[in-house]
Amino acid sequence: xxxxxxxxxxxxxxxxxxxxxxxxxxxxxxxxxxxxxxxxxxxxxxxxxxxxxxxxxxxxxxxxxxxxxxxxxxxxxxxxxxxxxxxxxxxxxxxxxxxxxxxxxxxxxxxxxxxxxxxxxxxxxxxxxxxxxxxxxxxxxxxxxxxxxxxxxxxxxxxxxxxxxxxxxxxxxxxxxxxxxxxxxxxxxxxxxxxxxxxxxxxxxxxxxxxxxxxxxxxxxxxxxxxxxxxxxxxxxxxxxxxxxxxxxxxxxxxxxxxxxxxxxxxxxxxxxxxxxxxxxxxxxxxxxxxxxxxxxxxxxxxxxxxxxxxxxxxxxxxxxxxxxxxxxxxxxxxxxxxxxxxxxxxxxxxxxxxxxxx
Ligand code: B12
Ligand code: SF4
Ligand code: SF4
Numbered sequence: 058x059x060x061x062x063x064x065x066x067x068x069x070x071x072x073x074x075x076x077x078x079x080x081x082x083x084x085x086x087x088x089x090x091x092x093x094x095x096x097x098x099x100x101x102x103x104x105x106x107x108x109x110x111x112x113x114x115x116x117x118x119x120x121x122x123x124x125x126x127x128x129x130x131x132x133x134x135x136x137x138x139x140x141x142x143x144x145x146x147x148x149x150x151x152x153x154x155x156x157x158x159x160x161x162x163x164x165x166x167x168x169x170x171x172x173x174x175x176x177x178x179x180x181x182x183x184x185x186x187x188x189x190x191x192x193x194x195x196x197x198x199x200x201x202x203x204x205x206x207x208x209x210x211x212x213x214x215x216x217x218x219x220x221x222x223x224x225x226x227x228x229x230x231x232x233x234x235x236x237x238x239x240x241x242x243x244x245x246x247x248x249x250x251x252x253x254x255x256x257x258x259x260x261x262x263x264x265x266x267x268x269x270x271x272x273x274x275x276x277x278x279x280x281x282x283x284x285x286x287x288x289x290x291x292x293x294x295x296x297x298x299x300x301x302x303x304x305x306x307x308x309x310x311x312x313x314x315x316x317x318x319x320x321x322x323x324x325x326x327x328x329x330x331x332x333x334x335x336x337x338x339x340x341x342x343x344x345x346x347x348x349x350x351x352x353x354x355x356x357x358x359x360x361x362x363x364x365x366x367x368x369x370x371x372x373x374x375x376x377x378x379x380x381x382x383x384x385x386x387x388x389x390x391x392x393x394x395x396x397x398x399x400x401x402x403x404x405x406x407x408x409x410x411x412x413x414x415x416x
Contacts, residue, residue: 072189109360117363131231171209175274237297275308291375331358
């Protein structure tokens with residue numbers, strides 16, 4: 058199935074409707090009153106979710122004091138992050154001397170710690186209509202006139218992800234959120250120094266929906282797990298980006314054979330502890346065919362266990378280590394569709410069909 062054939066969603070998403078925004082609403086505040094005046098049907102579900110212990114907190118299944126403390130420190134560091142002035146001066150000189158700044162900016166993203174980067178057109182359908190995550194700008198309409206996005210991926214450590222859904226996976230998410238924020242902020246400063254408009258997008262500070270932009274940037278395909286499957290790393294990546302009015306040579310979507318493989322595989326959906334993923338066919342949502350996620354089920358599980366789970370990233374056969382054997386299998390998936398059933402069977406023999414978290 059060619060990603061390029063996919064149409065764009067026929068409406069924008071309001072960030073106020075996104076699970077994290079709903080979970081952040083506080084009873085008794087004007088934002089809470091306004092939201093549930095409009096969305097009364099969600100109030101009972103959301104109140105019950107908010108009554109569960111917060112992530113990282115004692116009382117959740119996988120709470121571990123030191124690990125949660127480290128994870129918390131990474132999230133705190135994101136909000137206090139600054140751009141390194143010496144780095145900026147050096148990279149700006151390189152960019153100004155470059156005969157191909159589109160490529161140079163991608164290379165700088167990689168030098169900053171990304172494993173891949175690509176340029177996507179900034180489609181309006183992937184910009185939220187309104188802000189929703191933070192009380193201070195809740196409901197503010199978003200105007201983002203940028204033409205494109207430099208989208209990049211950071212790798213989630215394979216060993217840590219083998220421990221999903223236990224505490225170390227949340228720490229790994231926090232570490233990589235911090236890395237992605239660092240890259241995004243530095244690219245923003247660099248583009249501004251280069252005379253362009255630019256805006257970072259990371260953690261709770263997004264104006265855009267990242268996975269479909271990563272698809273447009275040629276970084277992978279959407280899987281049955283409803284997140285990006287990237288070449289070499291599978292779903293074991295976090296995404297970050299900077300949007301800009303820089304006039305870049307855009308990248309094109311790629312066909313990794315992933316969606317065809319997902320038709321057969323279904324391992325993520327079978328192993329999802331909250332049964333939030335789709336075992337059946339793709340469904341049309343806002344005009345786009347996809348395997349949806351039941352966000353409430355997923356997030357409820359997080360609040361029970363105290364982590365961000367991650368089983369659907371870790372269990373995916375595409376997320377195996379980036380080595381010669383697995384890259385040969387990735388090549389077969391892409392080139393030999395008849396091998397998909399055999400490869401699903403091979404994965405089950407080698408790694409087991411049922412997910413078992415390592416200690
Ligand atoms: C809200 C949110 C959640 C919510 C809701 C998820 C959801 N699908 O709605 C919950 C709490 C459930 C969640 C869970 C997880 N999340 Co989350 N989440 C987000 C967040 C902040 C916003 C996404 C959003 O707006 N969703 C609401 C609507 C748009 O969702 P949707 O209609 O289901 O659309 C999804 C896809 O279909 C796709 N999409 C939307 N429109 C279109 C159109 C086309 C043509 C295509 C191809 C795709 C596409 O994008 C959406 C997000 O995947 C993003 C960051 C960001 N700004 O993108 C991270 C993000 C999507 N999450 C991420 C991850 C990794 C996870 C988890 C694995 C947890 C973890 N350990 O990290 C699970 C996986 C759940 C799953 N299998 O779907 C990563 C994905 C990385 C990747 N490899 O793609 C992101 C990008 C964060 C990041 N910076 O890396 N998440
Ligand atoms: S993060 Fe866990 S609960 Fe959520 S969809 Fe993935 S496997 Fe299911
Ligand atoms: S586990 Fe299988 S079905 Fe799920 S996303 Fe990965 S390849 Fe697709």
